[in-house]
Amino acid sequence: MREERSGKRDEGGGPKARRGKRRGVLVTGASGFIGSHLVGVLLERGWRVVGLDAFTSDYEATFKWNAIEESLQHDCFRLVKGDVRDAELLRSIFAEEHISDVYHLAGKVGVRESLDAEAEYYQVNVHGTETLLQEIVFAGVNRILFTSSSSVYGRSLSLPIKENALLAPINPYGESKLKAELLCNTFGQKHGIDARVVRLFTAYGPGARPDMGISTFVQRMEEGIPLTILGDGKAQRDFTYIADIVQGILCVGMASKAPHAVNVGSGRTISINGLIEILSQATGITPLIEYVEAHPFDVATTHAEITAAASFGYRPKVMISEGISRYVSWVRRQMKESTPGMAA
Numbered sequence: 048m049r050e051e052r053s054g055k056r057d058e059g060g061g062p063k064a065r066r067g068k069r070r071g072v073l074v075t076g077a078s079g080f081i082g083s084h085l086v087g088v089l090l091e092r093g094w095r096v097v098g099l100d101a102f103t104s105d106y107e108a109t110f111k112w113n114a115i116e117e118s119l120q121h122d123c124f125r126l127v128k129g130d131v132r133d134a135e136l137l138r139s140i141f142a143e144e145h146i147s148d149v150y151h152l153a154g155k156v157g158v159r160e161s162l163d164a165e166a167e168y169y170q171v172n173v174h175g176t177e178t179l180l181q182e183i184v185f186a187g188v189n190r191i192l193f194t195s196s197s198s199v200y201g202r203s204l205s206l207p208i209k210e211n212a213l214l215a216p217i218n219p220y221g222e223s224k225l226k227a228e229l230l231c232n233t234f235g236q237k238h239g240i241d242a243r244v245v246r247l248f249t250a251y252g253p254g255a256r257p258d259m260g261i262s263t264f265v266q267r268m269e270e271g272i273p274l275t276i277l278g279d280g281k282a283q284r285d286f287t288y289i290a291d292i293v294q295g296i297l298c299v300g301m302a303s304k305a306p307h308a309v310n311v312g313s314g315r316t317i318s319i320n321g322l323i324e325i326l327s328q329a330t331g332i333t334p335l336i337e338y339v340e341a342h343p344f345d346v347a348t349t350h351a352e353i354t355a356a357a358s359f360g361y362r363p364k365v366m367i368s369e370g371i372s373r374y375v376s377w378v379r380r381q382m383k384e385s386t387p388g389m390a391a
């Protein structure tokens with residue numbers, strides 16, 4: 048069974064009219080952190096968008112409804128609540144809509160969580176991608192962009208990490224993403240579909256998943272709870288502001304041609320200790336920090352080499368201090384709105 052919410056159906060010709068009907072884009076994982084931002088930008092650019100999301104319980108469903116709330120008011124948006132592994136549902140969406148491009152973001156995320164739920168990660172990330180690819184072929188849709196992860200590289204020895212680096216994931220999440228990438232490649236070769244992969248480096252910004260590191264840090268700082276850091280805080284991360292992540296996805300997705308896999312990151316790194324300093328400046332709060340033993344499945348450095356994405360016009364614009372300041376303002380607005388008597 049599926050549930051739907053939508054504005055008025057759009058039947059008019061658009062910027063990309065084909066056979067008299069505006070082309071549509073399917074976004075899976077449309078209510079998630081990155082998916083909801085991507086949907087917003089596609090609508091702004093004049094696309095008709097169908098969003099598919101199972102509203103899984105990894106984090107609160109209200110968070111996901113809030114993320115997609117504005118898009119739901121849009122005439123050119125239709126949201127289908129359902130599972131990407133449901134072949135029948137996918138077939139009906141492709142039969143009803145005039146989908147030309149698919150952005151596949153639905154999946155189970157999180158490195159540490161994947162260690163205790165390997166089968167589930169495989170089911171959703173690998174089997175889900177395979178089901179979608181099969182239905183894309185059946186429907187004659189030509190293009191799919193899959194959002195993979197920097198986790199496919201594992202502990203890369205050469206930095207910054209280029210797309211042709213060794214692919215050696217060290218956790219079930221990265222492994223499931225790599226298997227899904229390979230399926231995209233196989234389907235592309237076998238069925239002649241244009242299957243593209245973007246390998247995303249850690250995204251952050253307004254709407255960030257509550258389970259993400261930065262979200263937890265800010266939440267704890269606001270509540271006066273000490274921060275727990277795994278390791279000595281010197282691990283380096285390539286944090287990428289959400290608007291830049293979406294820009295990168297679309298630069299690669301909309302290019303007339305693209306290589307199989309392209310990194311989308313900021314191309315810069317910061318240590319976890321450096322990040323906390325910036326968070327401290329943005330919040331005006333100096334947190335207490337507890338350093339505990341590093342997790343064996345965490346990598347020391349993620350750092351994207353972004354020359355390939357740059358060749359499609361990708362230019363990450365938001366520096367970490369600016370991005371964090373926007374994120375902290377967003378968190379504080381949310382807190383105000385959810386505290387009785389504090390909303391404006």
Ligand SMILES: NC(=O)c1ccc[n+]([C@@H]2O[C@H](COP(=O)([O-])OP(=O)(O)OC[C@H]3O[C@@H](n4cnc5c(N)ncnc54)[C@H](O)[C@@H]3O)[C@@H](O)[C@H]2O)c1
Nearest residue numbers: 076079080081101102103130131152153154196247249250
């Ligand atoms: N956020 C990051 O830093 C990051 C980094 C690398 C890669 N990625 C990838 O980008 C994508 C989006 O990540 P996000 O941070 O927005 O995560 P998210 O959890 O906020 O979004 C994923 C969405 O997929 C939906 N979903 C899960 N299983 C589904 C299923 N079986 N059928 C339909 N919908 C389902 C969830 O309900 C959720 O809304 C994921 O594929 C993730 O692996 C994210």
